[in-house]
């Protein structure tokens with residue numbers, strides 16, 4: 391089985407068709423990049439994969455199991471699929487460590503001390519061990535996004551989704567987040583990334599998918615799609 395199989399997915403918002411029969415497959419270790427203009431359906435597609443959005447037609451499978459069925463255990467699914475958001479989605483009243491511990495206790499049922507130990511490991515993994523006790527407002531955007539990535543990694547997900555993870559960052563902070571993502575890819579993490587960063591797509595993706603108006607217009611390895619005649 392592929393790790394992720396998106397099969398002919400349709401999503402409508404009223405009269406608006408956000409996804410118009412999208413199919414996509416990813417194997418373990420693949421890095422998929424979604425490229426397309428604003429409004430083309432990238433964010434909607436990612437949100438359908440972890441059930442933040444419900445599809446209208448088609449199906450999505452994770453490791454051969456139906457994700458989009460009525461009996462799917464959505465909490466378990468969200469543990470298995472980590473999501474990184476454009477605007478970080480951190481709790482402002484919790485420290486970097488606290489943001490990660492919260493999920494570990496709620497989702498993985500860990501004791502506080504064990505949660506803190508694991509949180510610190512993942513903060514170190516993304517290069518911000520020293521900021522464990524800082525609140526989001528005390529961190530740069532790049533550091534906040536790295537907390538967001540560490541929080542997702544702490545769940546030990548099988549798949550990571552990134553929804554324009556660098557779009558809210560000042561240009562000088564984009565590189566540090568892409569570097570963390572590049573390292574995860576090198577370590578074999580399966581990732582599906584919506585981004586406008588063409589350099590990342592060209593150099594890290596195993597598969598690039600162009601979306602327009604909710605349809606896949608092209609998909610393939612970057613060396614094929616970005617080749618210049």
Ligand code: ADP
Nearest residue numbers: 403406408426427428429430431432433434435
């Ligand atoms: P992208 O991530 O590529 O910018 P989106 O997935 O955010 O695209 O949006 C795809 C289309 O669906 C757009 O036309 C957008 O306006 C619409 N859309 C997205 N979310 C909603 C929503 N919650 N309600 C209504 N329309 C939405």
Ligand code: ADP
Nearest residue numbers: 403406428429430431432433434476553554557
């Ligand atoms: P992005 O393009 O970065 O994915 P958007 O700015 O399109 O993000 O959407 C941000 C939020 O607003 C999302 O939760 C999305 O579902 C919602 N949204 C987007 N378009 C619409 C719309 N036309 N009507 C209602 N909600 C929308």
